[in-house]
Amino acid sequence: MRFLETLRTGWDAIRSHRMRSALTMLGILIGIAAVILTVGLGLGSQQQVSAQIRSLGSNLLIVTPGSSTNSSGVRGGFGSASTLTAADATALASPVVAPDISGVAPVKQTSLALTANGTSWTTSVVGTSAAWAHVRSRTVESGRFLSDTDVADSAAVTVLGSETATELFGSTDVVGQTVTVNSVDLTVVGVLASAGSDSSTNLDDQAVVPLSTAADRLIGGTNRQSVSTIYLQAASSDQLSAAYQEAEALLRQLHGIAASGTADFNIASQESLLDTATSVSKILTTLLTGIAALSLLVGGIGVMNIMLVSVTERTREIGLRKALGAPPGAIRSQFLVEATVLGLGGGLLGAALGIAGAAALPKLIDTTIVVSPIAVGGAIAIAMAIGIGFGVYPATRAARLAPIDALRSE
Amino acid sequence: MTEAAFADGLFESGTAPIERPVFTAPAVDTTSAPDPGSTPVIDLSEVTKTYSTGAVEVTAVRGISLRIEQGEYVAIMGPSGSGKSTLMHIIGCLDVLTTGSYFLTGLDVAAMDQIELAEIRNRHIGFVFQQFNLLPSLSAWRNVELPMIYAGVGRDQRRKRAIGALERVGLGDRVNHRPGELSGGQQQRVAVARALVTEPALILADEPTGNLDSTATADLLMLFDELHEQGRSIVLITHEQEVAARARRTVRVRDGLLADASGRLAGFGVPA
Numbered sequence: 001m002r003f004l005e006t007l008r009t010g011w012d013a014i015r016s017h018r019m020r021s022a023l024t025m026l027g028i029l030i031g032i033a034a035v036i037l038t039v040g041l042g043l044g045s046q047q048q049v050s051a052q053i054r055s056l057g058s059n060l061l062i063v064t065p066g067s068s069t070n071s072s073g074v075r076g077g078f079g080s081a082s083t084l085t086a087a088d089a090t091a092l093a094s095p096v097v098a099p100d101i102s103g104v105a106p107v108k109q110t111s112l113a114l115t116a117n118g119t120s121w122t123t124s125v126v127g128t129s130a131a132w133a134h135v136r137s138r139t140v141e142s143g144r145f146l147s148d149t150d151v152a153d154s155a156a157v158t159v160l161g162s163e164t165a166t167e168l169f170g171s172t173d174v175v176g177q178t179v180t181v182n183s184v185d186l187t188v189v190g191v192l193a194s195a196g197s198d199s200s201t202n203l204d205d206q207a208v209v210p211l212s213t214a215a216d217r218l219i220g221g222t223n224r225q226s227v228s229t230i231y232l233q234a235a236s237s238d239q240l241s242a243a244y245q246e247a248e249a250l251l252r253q254l255h256g257i258a259a260s261g262t263a264d265f266n267i268a269s270q271e272s273l274l275d276t277a278t279s280v281s282k283i284l285t286t287l288l289t290g291i292a293a294l295s296l297l298v299g300g301i302g303v304m305n306i307m308l309v310s311v312t313e314r315t316r317e318i319g320l321r322k323a324l325g326a327p328p329g330a331i332r333s334q335f336l337v338e339a340t341v342l343g344l345g346g347g348l349l350g351a352a353l354g355i356a357g358a359a360a361l362p363k364l365i366d367t368t369i370v371v372s373p374i375a376v377g378g379a380i381a382i383a384m385a386i387g388i389g390f391g392v393y394p395a396t397r398a399a400r401l402a403p404i405d406a407l408r409s410e
Numbered sequence: 411m412t413e414a415a416f417a418d419g420l421f422e423s424g425t426a427p428i429e430r431p432v433f434t435a436p437a438v439d440t441t442s443a444p445d446p447g448s449t450p451v452i453d454l455s456e457v458t459k460t461y462s463t464g465a466v467e468v469t470a471v472r473g474i475s476l477r478i479e480q481g482e483y484v485a486i487m488g489p490s491g492s493g494k495s496t497l498m499h500i501i502g503c504l505d506v507l508t509t510g511s512y513f514l515t516g517l518d519v520a521a522m523d524q525i526e527l528a529e530i531r532n533r534h535i536g537f538v539f540q541q542f543n544l545l546p547s548l549s550a551w552r553n554v555e556l557p558m559i560y561a562g563v564g565r566d567q568r569r570k571r572a573i574g575a576l577e578r579v580g581l582g583d584r585v586n587h588r589p590g591e592l593s594g595g596q597q598q599r600v601a602v603a604r605a606l607v608t609e610p611a612l613i614l615a616d617e618p619t620g621n622l623d624s625t626a627t628a629d630l631l632m633l634f635d636e637l638h639e640q641g642r643s644i645v646l647i648t649h650e651q652e653v654a655a656r657a658r659r660t661v662r663v664r665d666g667l668l669a670d671a672s673g674r675l676a677g678f679g680v681p682a
Contacts, residue, residue, distance in 0.1 A: 005559050016547040320543045323504060324604070325532020325560040327525045403504045407539070 006330070010337035013310070014345075021342060024306045028346025028386065029353060031296030032379045036354030037361070038292050039375040042285025044368035049277045053270050055195060055203065057137040059237050061244055062273070063088075063230040063251070066264035082226035083264040086211060088254055089129070089230050097250055100243040103233035105132040108214050108226070114207060115180040116168040123164050124206045125181065127214020135233045138203075143175035143190030146210055150189075154212040159190040163204040179207070184217050232267075240269060299346065300386035307339050307394035311401075318398050319406025328399040335395035336388060343387020347380040354379070449516040451612050451643045452478040452501055457510035459496050470496040472666035473510070478645060480515075480611070483638040485646045485654035488663035495616075497663060498647045502535055502614045503527045515611045532560050536605025540617035542597045544589040544604075550576060551585040554604045561608060575603035579633060595626025602633060606642075613637065613644045619653050631656045 014021045056062075065083045089106035092098055108127040113120050132138070133145040141162060150157050158179060165172045165188070168179060177188045186209065195203040215224040234243035244267060251265055252258070311318070318331055355376065358369040459471040470493045478484050488494035499505035500512065503519055506527075512519045515534055522530065531537075536557075544553045554572035555563075563571070576585050579599040581592075589597050598618060605613050615634070619627040635656065638644055646657055654660050662669040 002562070009559075012547060316541075316543065317545055320539075320545070321556070321560075322528065323502070323531060323537050323543075324557040325528050327528040327560070329525070330560060404499050407504070407543070 003333075006333045006337050007341075009334050010341055013314075013334075013338050014341055017310070020306060021345075024302055024342050025346035025349060027299030027302035028296070028343055028383050029299075029350040031292060031299040032347050032350025032383050033353040033357060034292035034295055035289060035379050035382075036351060036371065036375055037357050037369065038285060038288040040354070040358045040369035040371050041367065042281060042288070043370035043372060045281045046278045046285075047370055048368050049281065050274055053274050053277060055137075056270060057135055057231065057233060058270075059234040059240055059243075060135070060270050061232040061234065061240070061247060062268045062270075063232060063247060064266050064268070065226075065228070066262075066266060082223045083255065084227050084230055085225040086215070086227055087225065088251060089227065091250060091254060092230065092232060092247055093131075098243065098246040100235055100239040100246055101232050102235040103131045103135040103231075105129055105135040105231040105233075106211055106227040107132070107229045107231065108211055108219065109228050110214075110219055112181050112207075112218065114164070114168060116177065119168050121164060121167045123161075123167075125214060125218060126206050126208045127211040127218070128208060129211055131233075132208065132231070135231045138195060139193045140190040141172060141193040143188070145190055146208065151210040151212055153210075154216055155210055156184055156186050156213065156217070157189045157210065158186040159192060159208040160188055161192050161202075161204040161206045161208075162194045163202065164207055165191050167205075181207070181209075182218050184213075186213075244269065296382065296386060300343075300390040303339055303342050303387055304390035304394060306342070307335060307391055308397070310338070311335065311394045311398040314398075315401060315406045318401050319403050319408075322401070322403035323407060331401075332395045332399035335398045336391050339391025339395065340384060340387040343391075344380070344384045346387075347383025350383065351376050351380055448480055450477045450479050450513070451482070451515055452476060452645070453511075453513040453516075454500070455511050457497075457500060457507045457512060459493075459500060459505070460508045470666055471500070471507075474663070474666075474668055475510075476661060476668065478612075478643065480643050481638075481641050483634070483644045483646070483656075483658045485648055485657035485660045486663060487648060487651075487654045487660055488669075489649065492663045493666040494647055494663040496666075498614065498616050498645075501612075501645060502537060502616075503530050528560075532557055533608065534611045536608060536610040536613045538598070538601050538605050538613065538615035538618045540620040542589070542594075542601050542621070544597055544600055546589050549586045549588055550581060550592070550600045550603075553589070553600055554607050556604065557608045571607055572603070575607040576600065578606065579603045593626070594622050595629055598622060598626065598630055599633065602630070602637075606637070611643060613642055615644065615646045617648055618646065619648065619650065627653070 063084060084106075086106050089104050092101055093104040105128050110125055111122060112125045113122045114125075115121075126132075128146075129151050130146050130148045133140070138145075140159065143159070145159055146157065149155070158181075160168070160174065160179075162172050165174045168174070169177060172191045174188050174191060178185050179188060180186070186207075192204070192206075192208070209218065211227070232243060232247055234240040247267055248263070251267075252261075252263060255264055257263055321331060321334075322328075355371055358371045361367065361369055454474055454476040457471055457474050458469065461468045461470060472493075474493075474497060486494050486497060496505065500507050501514075503514065503522075507520055510520070514530060517530065517534075519527070519530060537543075545556070548556075551569060551572040554575050555568040558568045558571065573582070573585050576582055579602050581596060581599055581603065584592060584596060584600075589600070592600065598621075601618075602613075605615075619630055622630060631653065634644055634646070638658070644657075646653065648654050
């Protein structure tokens with residue numbers, strides 16, 4: 001019997017039991033849609049996280065202070081110590097000592113209230129050097145960024161994030177205006193171009209001031225030399241590990257820590273941040289995909305169950321077909337085709353539902369779903385394989401039925 | 411039963427054998443045949459069939475020898491449990507025999523495997539069952555085309571021949587009706603059309619009138635008479651005397667043996 005005839009016979013059988021076939025396909029459909037959506041969600045969140053981390057800048061190393069232990073023995077977390085200083089940053093910027101480091105931006109950051117024209121807005125005040133814009137891959141939308149002179153002179157100037165400017169003045173066209181922070185009048189010299197937000201901070205809501213201005217005039221206190229983070233930029237991605245080693249060696253030397261001792265600082269690369277941030281979502285994706293795959297397995301068992309019912313129910317038909325001259329192979333093909341069509345149909349519908357869900361879900365909840373063609377193609381292939389795999393046993397059983405037993409059954 | 415007695419009653423058929431394509435000529439005893447040149451449609455010799463259900467062995471057929479010539483119309487009669495169903499299954503190549511030999515139109519069926527038997531059933535036997543055994547989801551002509559699908563006949567040809575066969579049984583205006591839309595008699599005629607459509611050597615009808623009322627029975631038997639007149643070989647299994655009476659020869663089965671080889675009921679024969 002030709003393949004087309006087998007296909008037609010299988011299709012007729014599926015059509016003549018519409019409800020049952022639809023429910024069987026539903027099992028596969030849900031499984032496939034679930035697989036596509038969970039894989040899409042995982043890929044989406046990984047993409048989101050990596051976009052956030054890349055938004056920090058490129059070829060970036062982030063130096064943070066180590067943990068601190070206060071007089072009563074309470075140990076703080078990473079970054080709580082004040083071991084990094086502006087002097088460290090100056091040393092790292094030396095092209096002789098650290099030739100692979102092309103940019104250094106020490107950051108002293110705190111949250112302060114800004115006032116302008118009677119409007120007050122509390123935001124993150126970032127004291128840093130002129131290199132910050134380059135290191136963090138930021139540009140100004142209007143005006144200019146801080147200059148080395150500003151930093152050297154502790155000038156009363158600031159560059160505002162676009163949102164900060166809008167909150168204070170109602171527009172971003174604010175170059176030349178004055179904002180007051182802790183009774184110091186700062187002249188706005190520039191506005192940063194929008195950069196979105198990373199996981200913890202809104203990159204458009206900050207006020208950038210010279211590091212010296214922040215330390216001496218705005219924040220004050222006893223630890224005026226300490227900085228909260230030093231951003232280092234390697235000259236190129238190939239020089240990233242060299243830059244890492246130079247920074248490590250130099251900081252150990254400056255802090256008087258032997259190579260074997262525990263460093264009082266921590267250097268992280270974007271890659272290591274990325275790995276850490278995506279590892280959780282990778283594990284979650286694997287777990288969820290596993291659950292979705294289980295539902296596919298259940299769908300496959302559904303196909304097998306229905307095919308076995310179908311074989312039992314159609315024993316007389318099988319007997320008749322055999323009496324009329326169908327060889328065992330033709331009967332087997334007929335039931336295999338039926339199971340395959342059920343699997344494939346469920347797979348195609350499931351893929352359609354998954355793609356539709358991926359398009360609709362981000363509109364309902366704040367998430368990104370990336371539908372990968374590989375996942376969709378793979379899911380459809382798996383659905384078909386499930387149909388075939390779980391159809392083999394019922395089909396073989398049908399093919400093995402003795403024609404007289406089959407004809408006799410009621 | 412002796413071989414002589416068996417042979418005596420065997421070929422007193424009312425009609426002469428019709429020439430059919432001869433396949434191979436097996437070594438058969440043709441001394442008592444009316445036409446020594448033709449190959450019998452059915453040639454069973456000393457056939458036994460034993461079923462083993464667990465520890466118990468049941469011998470349903472104990473040694474039956476039977477020859478049916480081409481163009482014969484033979485009824486096989488017997489009470490329940492006589493082994494006539496088993497005999498019918500063996501003749502129809504639905505079951506394999508335990509010992510003995512069986513040549514169907516000269517082909518050694520006993521030596522064949524499942525796939526070859528399927529082909530034999532497809533090419534040489536047309537079945538008519540008591541339960542009609544039509545597929546309810548298919549229209550009349552699609553039911554009739556079924557054996558041709560397995561024979562590998564092209565679709566247009568199948569449709570043409572299926573409709574031709576339906577016209578021959580008087581259902582030319584019902585080709586697109588489903589079995590559920592047809593009366594019992596009409597359904598059985600669809601089944602007859604399905605049995606005819608491959609031009610088989612043998613039409614094997616198992617209690618074909620068992621589910622029919624008397625009018626439909628009369629119609630069907632009339633149809634068989636016509637087919638017989640056209641030279642078809644027909645074997646009819648029945649337990650109804652008046653149905654068997656329409657055949658030109660009756661073979662009785664009792665306790666797995668041919669009880670009365672000369673059991674033809676010529677006196678009751680009703681000419682078509």
